[in-house]
Amino acid sequence: MTEKELRLKTAEIEKISHLDYFNIAISVDCVIFGYEDKELKVLLIKSDLEEFADLYSLLGDLIRPDEDLETASYRILKERTGLDDVYLEQVQAFGSIERHPSGRVITIAYYSLIDIKHHKLKLSHNELNWHPVNEIRGMAFDHKLILDTCLARLQQQVMEHPVIFNLLPEKFSLRELQELYEAILGVELDRRNFRKKISIKDWLEDIDEMENDVPHRPGKLYKLKPEFKKKAIRKKGTPALQSS
């Protein structure tokens, strides 16, 4: 091969390597929600990009060619939290041109629900921490937008499906459950109406135990009926405008 031929080949490969359609990277970003101290929290890490010094970012990574989207999400969760049996749901893709300072990266956002107390993370370094959702201001990239979008989706989901229990321990009191709904929805609920509504759903099983670590009258403990325990909830059928 002559030098000229090599130079041509070089140019050609460079052209291919920058070929438009393969010049976009794809990542997955996980919004990992947890619940602690009566607050909805999200797991964030200090951004490693100079542009975003001192800002926090979601946990994410580029997708590998040999893994599908969910596999990539589970990998990130496993790497960062040590957990692999968690609730996970895709929300949507974010792809504005300018969202990543280092190049074109389209990201697909997932949200995940974790019981903080019973799955102590290996928080390897203090750059990775739980942050109360309500106190988060600036974030790296467009991650604040992604977080807000995922929170909105979570709010929608907890109204329709029994997914909220992924944030709670196996056994919980109705007060804890109500406080969690309040934290997610950002509203105060009336106790009597809340209990009526929950009992209508028929999701819970009375396990005939009481709280024992509270400094007041203990409440009954419940758990989610097994038939509703699914890590990945599939959408239900279409609600009918009216059945005739």
Place this chain on the structure above:
Amino acid sequence: MTEKELRLKTAEIEKISHLDYFNIAISVDCVIFGYEDKELKVLLIKSDLEEFADLYSLLGDLIRPDEDLETASYRILKERTGLDDVYLEQVQAFGSIERHPSGRVITIAYYSLIDIKHHKLKLSHNELNWHPVNEIRGMAFDHKLILDTCLARLQQQVMEHPVIFNLLPEKFSLRELQELYEAILGVELDRRNFRKKISIKDWLEDIDEMENDVPHRPGKLYKLKPEFKKKAIRKKGTPALQSS
């Protein structure tokens, strides 16, 4: 530069050009819904891949590095239908490893709503046609899955937001509207209850005109109130579990 150096560079570039993370292509696929002859239809094209000879596929294309996701979707719509002022909404990404026979392609699905009658397409060739949603059997790639997912999303949306009107002409009768709901939801609705429910929503304006092309007693015509006419509907706020 010596030949050896060039050879090294060549190898390096080849490595980069096949670098895992840039070896995934990204496309957009549009599920374009229309309504005609009391049927919900979708715009499909004959697949150009040998593997999928005689199967239909959605309209899609690879995303260009200089366009964001919505731009790519609008481009596809414009190219294929000639329209650019249409309702469009992202549904979700599909990324299984085996979904595309020619390589790894992750696709982001959008659905779009079009008034067939008043936007005559340039159906350039007879490979591109409207197909009744209920009669579609096999499709190329995972496009049947994408179609079903988008239909489910549409069904969800029409229950909550005034998006259905993007499928109808400016003026329509309540019968036409009801038939469209029935076609989308796949149910029969009671006329009296349907009208009650629609009137409560307060979406419609009585324009004091009557149908004139029907072989029976003509019904009143309505149009969507201008404040609800948005091509891209943004999600409403979270429904409260209960306001206290």
Place this chain on the structure above:
DNA sequence: AATTAATGTGTCATCAGTACATATTTATTA
């Protein structure tokens, strides 16, 4: 003028959503 086929409307029963108050139980304190 009679017939046909659609439009247009109201009532009643049921159920979900919401506002609201009192008795009971346990831990704590005096």
Place this chain on the structure above:
DNA sequence: TAATAAATATGTACTGATGACACATTAATT
């Protein structure tokens, strides 16, 4: 040990949405 404080547990009445259901009216057709 008794009194107090703070939480649990529960029911009723009002309002509005949902869903089943029947009859009079209008226009085109015969």
